[in-house]
Amino acid sequence: MTQLTTIDRTLVEQIVRQVVTGQTESAADPASPGELVVSISARHCHLSDEHVETLFGAGHRLTPMRELYQDGFYAAEETVMVVGPRRRMIEKVRVLGPTRPESQVELAFTDAISLGLQVPVRHSGDLAETPGCVLVGPAGVVELERGVIRAARHVHMCFAEAERLGVQNGDLINLRIESPFCTTLLEDLLVRADATSKLEVHIDTDEGNAVYLDGATKVELVHQEKQKKPCSCTGHGK
Ligand SMILES: [Zn+2]
Structure with missing residues (x-):
């Protein structure tokens, strides 16, 4: 029984496992505006x-x-x-x-x-x-x-954030994750912009594990047409 309880708690935590750019000490810290939160949806x-x-x-x-x-x-x-x-x-x-x-x-x-x-x-x-x-x-x-x-990978944001990033609802954008020996570019995240959403990427457990999100040192959204140049939202300010 103890083991089952432990497994279930892990599952719950995975639902909201998050990496906030530039914040490695605690994923639970609230992100400031413009900061990129990457969450794994179990x-x-x-x-x-x-x-x-x-x-x-x-x-x-x-x-x-x-x-x-x-x-x-x-x-x-x-x-x-x-x-x-x-x-x-x-x-x-x-x-x-x-x-x-x-x-x-x-x-x-x-x-x-x-x-x-x-x-x-x-x-x-x-x-x-x-x-x-x-x-x-x-x-x-x-x-x-x-x-x-x-669920296809996607990124939530409000309209103001979309404008700041130079994207619109329905556009595709890439996510670059820097992690030890696992640095990866995930392409084709759907931009889901509306009036109220906070900036947050949703990927699933397979993706999160493959890119070693828990060990990520940097996450950033990268425009598809100019992949060499990260967009302004890197979590290190505006
Ligand atoms: Zn979502």
């Missing part, structure tokens, strides 16, 4: 209100457990079991809130392989022709006909 799911009730009981509402970096979003106390073909399963997949119109499961490729699922790389909400799975909660079971994806 496997998780988003649920509709209807599915929350099916899985956790009539009238049930998600219980926020930990705030995420983006205002208004949280890791919930609730977890579900995700079951793939031939009854392969992953226990305790964290539910993120708030609820959404359509349920969605976001896995790293490593997770999908262990489940026996072939999942496409998709942007959140783009669920046409994606595989389904079965979700099991303490009060019931939901059979998702679609909605299992590997």
Whole structure:
């Protein structure tokens, strides 16, 4: 039991594992404006209100457990079991809130392989022709006909930040990560700009581990058309 508890805590921490540029002493330090936060999203799911009730009981509402970096979003106390073909399963997949119109499961490729699922790389909400799975909660079971994806790497920001960086919502930008013997350029991050989001990159556990994000000494967004010249947002001021 002790081991299971430890594993689950690790999973929770992975949901919000972050590297803030230039801050190696504590990833929990709040970033100042313009500072680049790179977060690893561990496997998780988003649920509709209807599915929350099916899985956790009539009238049930998600219980926020930990705030995420983006205002208004949280890791919930609730977890579900995700079951793939031939009854392969992953226990305790964290539910993120708030609820959404359509349920969605976001896995790293490593997770999908262990489940026996072939999942496409998709942007959140783009669920046409994606595989389904079965979700099991303490009060019931939901059979998702679609909605299992590997989330495509992306970067959130507000419109003002986008303007400062010279990009627009829907553009692609690259992320360069300097880490010991693992320095890597991740290309084609989708810019997701809106009125309120804070500057934050989302990559998954496979990507984060491959680039040794935990050991990163520098992270920076790099314009695609001029990769030699980092954009102004390097986390070292404006
Ligand atoms: Zn995101």
